[in-house]
Amino acid sequence: MTRERRSSPQTLTLLAALLDQPRTWRHGYDLSSETQLKSGTLYPVMMRLSERGFLDSKWEASELPGRPPRRMYRLTAKGLSFAKEQLAEAEQGVLNKMRRARA
Amino acid sequence: MALAQMAVAMLPVSRREWRAAMLSDLEHIESDWLALHWAAGCVLVGIKERFRDMARGNLGVSxxxxxxxxxxxxxxxxxxxxxxxxxxxxxxxxxxxxxxxxxxxxxxxxxxxxxxxxxxxxxxxxxxxxxxxxxxxxxxxxxxxxxxxxxxxxxxxxxxxxxxxxxxxxxxxxxxxxxxxxxxxxxxxxxxxxxxxxxxxxxxxxx
Structure with a gap:
């Protein structure tokens, strides 16, 4: 079995935002505004998450007339457990660093 | 919009859905300045993904x-x-x-x-x-x-x-x-x- 590598800080930020409202479908710009990740960072991260089956997506009609439909995203069940695991690992990493710094 | 269209044109074909998603998000941004920022980010995505595709060796070289x-x-x-x-x-x-x-x-x-x-x-x-x-x-x-x-x-x-x-x-x-x-x-x-x-x-x- 291959060991999972730690996710990048940007991936963790996005996972945290998605985990915050796991059942809500959210569009890219909304996620970008919340996480402060620019589109150039956000989309590649979402692409990788989607390729791994962690991100579910669907098209939804825009609430604004005359605008194209929007793509909405949320974590899959697999993505939820991945996000929890990665965030817990990151938290543990920070705690270990703090302990080492104090020692 | 032209900038974003140029950017998404750089994306590999396998990313067609993402192209549409990025353009659609852009259409929903009210401020011109923010839209320009978003489009510039899309250019970066296009370049990143194109390079990634090339590095993966998907050029179809015989x-x-x-x-x-x-x-x-x-x-x-x-x-x-x-x-x-x-x-x-x-x-x-x-x-x-x-x-x-x-x-x-x-x-x-x-x-x-x-x-x-x-x-x-x-x-x-x-x-x-x-x-x-x-x-x-x-x-x-x-x-x-x-x-x-x-x-x-x-x-x-x-x-x-x-x-x-x-x-x-x-x-x-x-x-x-x-x-x-x-x-x-x-x-x-x-x-x-x-x-x-x-x-x-x-x-x-x-x-």
Whole structure:
């Protein structure tokens, strides 16, 4: 079995935002505004998450007339457990660093 | 909008849905300034994904072109090895008559000859490893890759120190043919043998 590598800080930020409202479908710009990740960072991260089956997506009609439909995203069940695991690992990493710094 | 369209045009075909998603998000941004920022980010996504696709070796390059490329990278070193190992040694008896270690420059030249005969064996070895990777999908181990890169570089240094007095054009030619090309061949092989999409995505997520 291959060991999972730690996710990048940007991936963790996005996972945290998605985990915050796991059942809500959210569009890219909304996620970008919340996480402060620019589109150039956000989309590649979402692409990788989607390729791994962690991100579910669907098209939804825009609430604004005359605008194209929007793509909405949320974590899959697999993505939820991945996000929890990665965030817990990151938290543990920070705690270990703090302990080492104090020692 | 034109900027974003140019950006998404750079995205690989496999990312068609993402193209539409990015453009759709852009259409929903009210502020021109924010829209420009978003579009600039999309340009970055287009470039990143295009490079990623290229690095993955999805250019559809024919295997035979790759075989020709590997031959170009390793055959000069193989020929040099044959020359060092057979060509030069066959001339040794007559050459020895007039060639003594006291002759100025003879020591480094002899060292380069022996070094070339030893390290030059990486030419045929590299060719074998490259063809095995291309035809049987065998991965090039990190150890073998290091040897194939470092060996020819050492040979280049050896040749450079032994024949530094010869013309810079000859030295540059030898360095490119015997030291740089094998390194480039190995680098391309390693890039091609990277895991494809879906196998090791986590590694990319971490980057």
């Amino acid at each position: 295997r035979w072109i790759l075989v020709a490329e590997m031959a170009l990278c390793f055959i000069p070193l193989t020929i040099a090895w044959l020359d060092f190992a057979i060509g030069s040694w066959s001339d040794v008896p007559p050459a020895f008559a007039a060639f003594s270690l006291d002759t100025p420059g003879a020591g480094p030249a002899l060292a380069a000859m022996l070094g070339g005969a030893t390290i030059g064996v990486l030419g045929p070895v590299g060719l074998f490893v490259a063809l095995r990777a291309l035809f049987f999908g065998r991965r090039v181990s990190p150890m073998m890759a290091s040897v194939l890169v470092v060996g020819p570089l050492l040979l280049g240094v050896l040749l450079f120190s032994a024949f530094a007095t010869s013309s810079w054009l000859d030295t540059a030619r030898d360095l490119i043919l015997l030291s740089v090309l094998p390194g480039l061949g190995v680098a391309h092989l390693l890039a091609l043998s990277k895991p494809s999409a879906g196998i090791d995505q986590n590694a990319r997520l971490a980057s």
